[in-house]
Structure formats: C-alpha cells, structure tokens
Amino acid sequence: xxxLKLVPDNTNIGFVKLxxxxxxxxxxxxxxxxxxxxxxxxxxxxDFVGGLMIETEFQKPVSxxxxxxxxxxxxxxxxxxxxxxxxxxxxxRLPLPESTDEGATNAVVKKVQTALSAEYPGVQxxxxxxxxxxxxxELIRTGVIAVVLSIVGIALFSWFRFEWQFxxxxxxxxxxxxxxxxxxxxxxxxxxxxxxxAAVLTxxxxxxxxxxxxxxxxxxxxxxxxQMDMRTLVDLSVNETLPRTVMTSLxxxxxxxxxxxxGGDVIRGFTAAMMLGILVGTYSSIYVxxxxxxxxxxxxxxxxxxxxxxxxxxxxxxxxGAVP
Amino acid sequence: xxxFPRWKVWTxxxxxxxxxxxxxxxxxxxxxxxxxxxxGLPRINLGLDLAGGSHILLEADTADVAKQRLQLxxxxxxxxMRRGDTRIEIGDISTAGGKLSFFVRDTTKLDTAVExxxxxxxxxxxxxxxxxxxxxxxxxxxxxxxxxxxxxxxxNDAMDVATDVVRRRIDEMGTREPTIxxxxxxxxxxxxxxxxxxxxxxxxxxxxxxLEFKLVDLTVSPADIAAxxxxxxxxxxxxxxxxGGVPAxxxxxxxMVSGDELIDAKQSFDQQGRPVTSxxxxxxxxxxFGRVTTENVGKPFAMIxxxxxxxxxxxxxxxxxxxxxxSGNFTVQTANELAIALKSGKLPVALKVVEERTVGPDLGADxxxxxxxAAIIATVAVVVFMLVTYGRFGVYAxxxxxxxxxxxxxxxxxxxxxxxxxxxAGFVLTIGAAVDxxxxxxxxxxxxxxxxxxxxxxxxxxxxxxxxxxxxxNITNTIAAVIMFMLGTGPVKGFAVVLIIGIATSVFxxxxxxxxxxxxxxxxxxxxxxxx
Numbered sequence: 012x013x014x015l016k017l018v019p020d021n022t023n024i025g026f027v028k029l030x031x032x033x034x035x036x037x038x039x040x041x042x043x044x045x046x047x048x049x050x051x052x053x054x055x056x057x058d059f060v061g062g063l064m065i066e067t068e069f070q071k072p073v074s075x076x077x078x079x080x081x082x083x084x085x086x087x088x089x090x091x092x093x094x095x096x097x098x099x100x101x102x103x104r105l106p107l108p109e110s111t112d113e114g115a116t117n118a119v120v121k122k123v124q125t126a127l128s129a130e131y132p133g134v135q136x137x138x139x140x141x142x143x144x145x146x147x148x149e150l151i152r153t154g155v156i157a158v159v160l161s162i163v164g165i166a167l168f169s170w171f172r173f174e175w176q177f178x179x180x181x182x183x184x185x186x187x188x189x190x191x192x193x194x195x196x197x198x199x200x201x202x203x204x205x206x207x208x209a210a211v212l213t214x215x216x217x218x219x220x221x222x223x224x225x226x227x228x229x230x231x232x233x234x235x236x237x238q239m240d241m242r243t244l245v246d247l248s249v250n251e252t253l254p255r256t257v258m259t260s261l262x263x264x265x266x267x268x269x270x271x272x273x274g275g276d277v278i279r280g281f282t283a284a285m286m287l288g289i290l291v292g293t294y295s296s297i298y299v300x301x302x303x304x305x306x307x308x309x310x311x312x313x314x315x316x317x318x319x320x321x322x323x324x325x326x327x328x329x330x331x332g333a334v335p
Numbered sequence: 336x337x338x339f340p341r342w343k344v345w346t347x348x349x350x351x352x353x354x355x356x357x358x359x360x361x362x363x364x365x366x367x368x369x370x371x372x373x374x375g376l377p378r379i380n381l382g383l384d385l386a387g388g389s390h391i392l393l394e395a396d397t398a399d400v401a402k403q404r405l406q407l408x409x410x411x412x413x414x415x416m417r418r419g420d421t422r423i424e425i426g427d428i429s430t431a432g433g434k435l436s437f438f439v440r441d442t443t444k445l446d447t448a449v450e451x452x453x454x455x456x457x458x459x460x461x462x463x464x465x466x467x468x469x470x471x472x473x474x475x476x477x478x479x480x481x482x483x484x485x486x487x488x489x490x491n492d493a494m495d496v497a498t499d500v501v502r503r504r505i506d507e508m509g510t511r512e513p514t515i516x517x518x519x520x521x522x523x524x525x526x527x528x529x530x531x532x533x534x535x536x537x538x539x540x541x542x543x544x545x546l547e548f549k550l551v552d553l554t555v556s557p558a559d560i561a562a563x564x565x566x567x568x569x570x571x572x573x574x575x576x577x578x579g580g581v582p583a584x585x586x587x588x589x590x591m592v593s594g595d596e597l598i599d600a601k602q603s604f605d606q607q608g609r610p611v612t613s614x615x616x617x618x619x620x621x622x623x624f625g626r627v628t629t630e631n632v633g634k635p636f637a638m639i640x641x642x643x644x645x646x647x648x649x650x651x652x653x654x655x656x657x658x659x660x661x662s663g664n665f666t667v668q669t670a671n672e673l674a675i676a677l678k679s680g681k682l683p684v685a686l687k688v689v690e691e692r693t694v695g696p697d698l699g700a701d702x703x704x705x706x707x708x709a710a711i712i713a714t715v716a717v718v719v720f721m722l723v724t725y726g727r728f729g730v731y732a733x734x735x736x737x738x739x740x741x742x743x744x745x746x747x748x749x750x751x752x753x754x755x756x757x758x759x760a761g762f763v764l765t766i767g768a769a770v771d772x773x774x775x776x777x778x779x780x781x782x783x784x785x786x787x788x789x790x791x792x793x794x795x796x797x798x799x800x801x802x803x804x805x806x807x808x809n810i811t812n813t814i815a816a817v818i819m820f821m822l823g824t825g826p827v828k829g830f831a832v833v834l835i836i837g838i839a840t841s842v843f844x845x846x847x848x849x850x851x852x853x854x855x856x857x858x859x860x861x862x863x864x865x866x867x
Contacts, residue, residue, distance in 0.1 A: 020785055066698075068697075116691075117537060121534065137697060137698040138694050138695065140691065140693075141688075141691045141692075142689075142690050143690060145394075146392065146690045150824075153822045153823075154822075157818050157819060157823070160822075161814060161815045164814045164815075165814055168811060168814060169811075205827055206757045206830070209827040212819045213819075213830075216811060216834075217812065219815075220808040220812060223804060223807045224775065227804040231800070254781070255774050255775055258724065259770075259775075262717050262721070262774070263767040263768060263771075264767075265713065265717055265720060265767065266717055266764060266767030267763065267764065268716075269763065270763045273708045273709040274706055274759070274760065274763070275701060275705035275706065275709075277702055277756055278757065278759070281757060281760055285760075285764065
C-alpha cells in the first residue's frame with residue numbers, strides 16, 4: 012500500500028531566506044490587528060460589559076429592523092440585535108437598568124419576553140444571561156490575567172527547558188498569535204465572550220506545542236552539527252519537522268472543521284477562533300519564533316556545557332545517516 | 336525500549352479496561368440505566384448549558400452587615416450603660432463615619448464605662464484582634480471603631496447562615512438537585528438544573544424575610560408622615576399598599592413580636608377566600624402575641640417585612656392560640672413565597688443577584704446532539720487520515736485514539752467532572768490533538784528509516800527522540816489548561832477539565848499503549864521492512 016506523504020522526503024524550503032519578507036508581513040499583520048482592535052474595537056459580550064442578553068428563537072425568520080423597533084419601544088434602553096446562525100434565531104442585548112435593585116433586571120427580562128410573546132406567537136427564549144457591571148469587570152480582569160499568566164508561564168518553561176532566547180522568541184510569537192486572533196475578532200465583529208478567552212488560551216497552548224517541537228529539533232541539531240551555520244541549521248530543523256507540523260495542523264483543522272460545520276451555532280465563534288489560532292500559530296512557529304532565534308543569537312555554544320556527553324553519542328550514531 | 340515485562344503489560348491492559356468500563360455508564364441513556372437498576376454508577380454530569388437550567392450568582396451586601404453591627408452595638412452600649420447599680424449618663428450616640436461615638440457626662444466614670452464596653456467586644460480573627468477598637472478621645476468621648484477582622488468575621492458568619500437559608504428556601508421550592516456553593520468571601524453560587532423560569536427563585540432569594548409586628552402610632556399627623564417626621568420612639572415606614580392613600584405609616588419603634596419566634600408558615604385563605612400566609616409562633620412568641628393583641632383590641636397592628644409594612648389590620652379580638660394570618664395584597668404564589676421565606680428563616684444579610692444565566696432545555700439538547708455528531712465526524716475523519724498516512728502505524732494510533740476518547744469519558748465520570756458546551760469543543764479538540772504524539776513518533780520513524788536504520792532501530796529511536804518533544808509540548812498545554820481551570824468559571828472550567836484529562840490520557844494511549852502494540856507486532860512477526 013502506498014501511503015500518503017503530504018511533505019515529500021528531503022524537502023528543503025529556504026524559510027530563513029524569506030525571513031525579512033516574513034518579518035515585514037508579520038509586522039504589518041500585527042499593526043493591522045492592533046489598529047483594528049483600536050478603531051473598531053471588539054464586540055464584547057455581556058460577559059465583559061455587563062447587561063442582559065436574551066436569545067430568542069422565532070417560528071419564522073424576522074426582520075431585524077422591525078424587531079429592533081419593537082424592542083426599543085419598550086423603553087428598556089438601546090437594544091443591539093444579532094442573528095445567530097439561522098435567520099430565526101436572534102440574540103437581543105440590552106444594557107442593565109440603571110437601578111441597582113434586583114427586581115429591575117427581572118422586570119426588563121419579563122417585559123421583553125411578554126412583548127415578544129404577544130407580537131410573535133410561538134417565540135421561544137433559549138437562553139438568558141444577565142451580568143452586572145461588577146462581575147463583568149472581574150471577568151475581564153481574570154481573563155486578561157489568565158492570558159498573561161499562561162504566556163509568562165510558558166515562556167519561563169521554555170527558558171528553563173531550553174535557553175533564554177527560546178523563551179523570548181516563543182513569548183513574542185505567542186503575543187503575536189493572540190493579537191492577530193483578537194484582530195480577527197475586531198474585523199469580523201464576532202461576539203467576544205468568556206469562551207473566546209478559553210479559545211485564546213487554548214491557542215496559546217497549541218501554538219507553543221509547534222514551537223516546542225521545532226525548538227527541540229533545533230537544540231538536537233545544534234548538538235549534532237556544532238559547526239553548521241545557524242541559518243542552515245534552522246532551515247534544516249524546520250524542514251525536518253515540517254511533515255509533523257503539517258500533519259498535526261491538519262488533524263486539528265479536520266477535527267475543528269467538523270465542529271465548525273456540525274457543532275451548532277453556540278460554539279461557532281469559539282471554533283473559528285481556535286482554527287484561526289492554529290493557522291496563525293503554525294505560521295508564527297516557522298516565521299516568527301524560529302527566525303527570531305537567529306536574530307537573538309542562539310549558537311551551538313548555548314548548549315555547550317550540557318551538550319558535551321550527548322553530542323558525542325549522537326555524532327557517532329549519525330555517521331551513516333544521510334543528511335539532507 | 337520495546338521490551339515490556341509481564342507486569343507492565345498487565346498494568347497497561349488493566350488501565351485500559353478499567354477506563355473503558357468507566358465510560359460505559361455515560362454512554363447509556365440515564366433512563367435505561369435506571370431501569371436496569373444501575374442508576375448509582377458514576378456518570379458524567381452535564382453542565383447547565385447542556386442540561387438546561389439556571390445559574391445564579393448572589394452577592395452579599397457587606398455594607399448591610401456593617402450597618403447592622405453598628406445598630407446592634409448602639410443598642411448594646413445603651414443597655415450596658417443603664418445596667419447595674421451604677422448608671423452611667425451618656426450623651427447622644429453618633430454613628431457618623433461608620434463609628435460609634437458618645438460623651439460620658441461624668442468624666443470620673445470614664446474608665447468604668449470603657450471597661451464595661453470592652454466586655455461587649457469579642458476576639459476576631461487569628462491575630463488576637465478584637466472586633467471593635469475602643470478608644471477615648473479628648474478624655475470625655477468614647478469612640479468605637481469596627482475592625483476589619485471583626486467585619487470579616489461578621490460577614491463570614493452571616494454568609495454561613497445565608498448559605499443555609501438559601502439552601503432551605505430552594506429545597507422548599509421542590510426543585511431537583513440544586514447546587515449551592517459559597518464562593519469567595521461574599522458570594523453564593525446557585526445552580527438549578529431544569530429550572531426554566533428563575534423569576535420565582537430570584538424573588539424568593541431577594542427577600543431577607545425579616546418579619547416584625549409593631550403597633551401603629553396614630554398620634555402622628557398625615558402631614559408629618561408625608562414629611563417623614565416622627566416623634567421619638569416612633570418611625571415612619573413605607574407602606575406601598577396603604578388603603579389610606581399615602582404610601583407610608585407611622586409605627587412605634589418597639590418590636591412587639593418578631594419572625595424569629597416563628598415555627599411554621601404556610602399559604603392559606605382567609606374567610607373572604609383571599610390568599611394569606613398563615614403563621615404559627617413558638618410558645619413564647621405565642622404568649623407575646625396573645626398579650627399584645629389582648630391589650631390592644633381595636634387598634635391597628637402593623638406587619639412589617641424587610642422594612643416595609645405589608646398591612647396594618649385592626650385587632651378585632653385577642654389572638655391567643657399562637658396562630659396568626661398575614662394578610663396583604665397577595666396572590667396564591669406570592670403568599671406561598673412569603674411562607675417559604677418565613678419558614679426558612681431570615682437572611683442575615685441582603686443578597687443581590689449579580690449574574691444570571693438561564694438555558695432552555697431545547698438549546699442544551701441541540702448542543703449535545705450537534706456536539707456528538709461533530710465528535711463522531713471528527714473521529715472518523717482523523718481515523719481515515721491517519722490510516723492513509725501511516726498504514727499499520729496509523730491503525731495503532733487509531734486504536735489508541737478510540738481508547739483515549741473512552742478513557743477521557745471514563746475519567747470524567749469517575750472524577751465527577753461536569754461536561755459543558757465548551758467542554759464538548761475541548762473533547763473534539765482532544766481528538767485532533769491526541770494523535771499529535773503519534774504523528775511525532777511516526778514522522779520520526781520515517782526519518783530514521785530514510786537515514787538507513789533498520790526496523791528495530793528506527794522504531795526505538797522514533798519513540799525515544801519524539802517523547803522528549805511530546806513531554807515538553809504536553810507540559811505547556813497543561814500550563815495553559817491549569818491556568819484556565821484556576822481562573823475560569825463555569826463552562827470555561829469545564830473546558831479546562833476536559834483538556835487536562837485529555838492531555839493525561841492521550842500521553843498514556845498515544846505513547847505507552849501504541850508502543851506496546853508495536854512491540855507485540857515486532858516480536859511475533861519479526862518484519863524486515865516496514866511501510867510507514
């Protein structure tokens with residue numbers, strides 16, 4: 012049986028040669044994302060801005076303008092509507108009532124539900140969320156802390172397992188991944204809620220996966236080929252691990268693709284964020300973190316003290332090995 | 336590397352079998368399981384976003400606790416100064432700035448006063464601090480300042496009681512399997528699966544249910560009531576349903592009977608068939624109630640709930656049996672709510688709903704259905720992909736993948752973990768990620784083959800060299816997942832749980848288990864070449 016090989020044997024793509032182009036592209040992408048986040052802002056869900064959200068399912072598709080008019084007439088504040096997958100599912104967002112009295116929020120929810128039930132017979136309320144300003148502030152804070160902590164934690168781990176240059180390059184690449192993913196959310200205005208933070212954290216985890224595998228190979232090759240030029244060595248390492256990078260990204264994309272198509276509307280944004288994050292993460296492993304290592308000046312000497320014993324063993328074994 | 340001692344083989348096989356067995360109850364519908372009399376087996380719990388239901392986060396009003404303590408201390412100080420043979424004359428007690436301060440008229444008695452007040456304070460916290468600081472200012476004035484640890488202790492005690500009261504109230508409502516957990520120092524999480532309309536629950540939890548009976552002060556003129564002016568010993572209280580027009584009424588401050596002496600409350604109807612709440616007092620409460628009603632026949636008696644007058648009917652005759660009715664503008668439902676609130680005791684602190692999430696049952700069922708379909712399709716796609724890429728080694732990886740899926744379910748059931756919607760996403764992601772270890776190993780074997788190594792060598796090196804990267808990569812994933820677990824709430828936590836379990840089981844199945852399978856094959860078939 013002939014097996015599938017996505018990356019032909021002895022592939023040797025000159026990734027490092029392209030690194031200045033890649034750096035410029037990365038820079039443009041990052042700045043564009045930051046600009047988008049700054050200008051358009053993120054479409055923050057009630058989790059992060061407080062307020063109430065009622066997800067309604069109508070018997071048949073409704074006109075958003077008509078619905079907006081009807082909700083705004085109720086005098087419960089400016090509503091913001093969003094279609095949710097199907098044309099007959101709409102999420103209605105409203106600001107929290109001014110009064111801090113608990114009954115006030117209840118009253119708003121009830122008012123909207125009663126009005127809609129009268130106007131659109133058979134309407135169903137699938138989900139109701141109300142989050143007070145205090146809680147939403149805390150959720151933003153813990154979300155940011157979680158992302159920052161995991162980036163720092165992973166960078167420290169990279170430093171500890173490898174060298175400081177690996178820690179720095181990894182952290183830079185992950186920050187890039189997070190910014191670009193958020194830029195995507197600013198561009199598409201897909202609602203950014205708590206579960207998206209989970210998706211971002213997962214991206215952080217998996218993007219680092221790729222980087223660790225390549226870093227591991229760079230370290231191994233640094234010990235094997237003491238005299239090799241750093242650029243050639245990075246190219247070699249990236250090419251050697253390329254089949255794995257492609258395979259793993261593909262299996263992840265296949266699994267997430269199934270979730271995107273068949274997994275229902277509620278987690279579509281979440282899945283989209285993770286798919287994008289995996290693409291961006293794979294790109295940044297090759298073009299940001301590995302290339303950055305060259306600029307940060309990693310050399311065979313970085314591993315010299317601990318590498319002594321290993322290098323000898325590996326070289327001996329590798330005598331017969333064909334080096335691409 | 337490829338040698339497995341017998342005990343190791345058995346350990347691996349046993350782990351796999353136990354993992355699979357544990358997953359079975361979760362795959363069978365709950366009803367079928369119950370019919371077979373196996374309802375007690377560990378199953379995966381569904382989160383509220385999948386099962387449908389309400390999640391409510393309540394927060395205590397700590398300012399309310401501080402205010403209550405201040406009031407209580409003010410009363411205590413007044414009583415203490417009057418008590419005993421030596422009465423100590425004091426000036427008006429000021430409560431400005433959250434402190435109590437007052438003059439002692441006779442400065443020679445200052446020390447005695449301080450000593451007496453000291454007996455009113457209690458130790459608080461671990462540091463040996465007391466709950467109030469007592470200080471003398473200008474040699475004439477005593478100032479009592481609440482300490483932080485004193486307030487913390489008070490809030491903590493209040494929250495303990497509040498959690499119990501909340502639990503009793505929800506139990507009284509007859510909802511099934513509610514989860515009531517204290518969170519942090521001043522919050523309570525309430526989760527009620529299957530509850531579609533949380534309005535009733537919220538209004539029940541929003542009631543402090545502090546019930547008091549006070550006599551109405553008829554000497555206060557309507558003008559004074561409107562201007563909120565009350566003579567000493569009386570107070571003006573809101574009376575929203577006052578048939579007399581103005582939504583306020585004057586009552587004497589003295590509490591004649593309070594809700595603390597209730598033993599039972601239930602919804603019933605009065606002679607006109609209107610819904611009321613019937614209450615029964617304990618012995619001492621019943622005696623007090625009997626005495627007050629005997630002495631005050633013909634006068635109105637105010638029933639006050641949480642600082643608002645519900646009604647103030649005239650006392651037609653002495654009520655002696657310890658039974659009474661609270662009438663007011665009730666529906667059957669609100670009368671019943673009041674009964675539940677009174678019976679479960681009063682909340683020592685007011686609770687506010689700061690977060691609420693309700694999911695309908697249809698949405699949850701839809702999510703489970705689409706999540707299951709997505710998981711199956713993802714598995715099939717990944718299995719086919721691995722098979723066409725790695726042949727025999729793909730088969731091993733696929734067996735490991737399926738076992739991994741079952742083991743994740745098994746471990747979750749055993750650990751009593753909750754599956755949420757993001758958890759399903761985490762599950763599908765785990766399917767994609769679990770084969771990563773096999774990809775790393777298999778690609779390494781391919782590489783070593785290209786370098787001209789023989790079968791055994793390439794496989795050994797493949798496992799050995801890849802495991803370092805697998806280990807590092809999984810550690811970093813765990814770091815992200817653990818942080819998510821620690822800082823996340825609800826659904827996000829569920830996602831993190833699935834990821835962490837998935838990482839642990841996948842290392843076992845993808846590395847250890849496939850190695851065992853490969854080594855069996857190498858031993859029995861002794862292949863000279865491999866296709867990978």
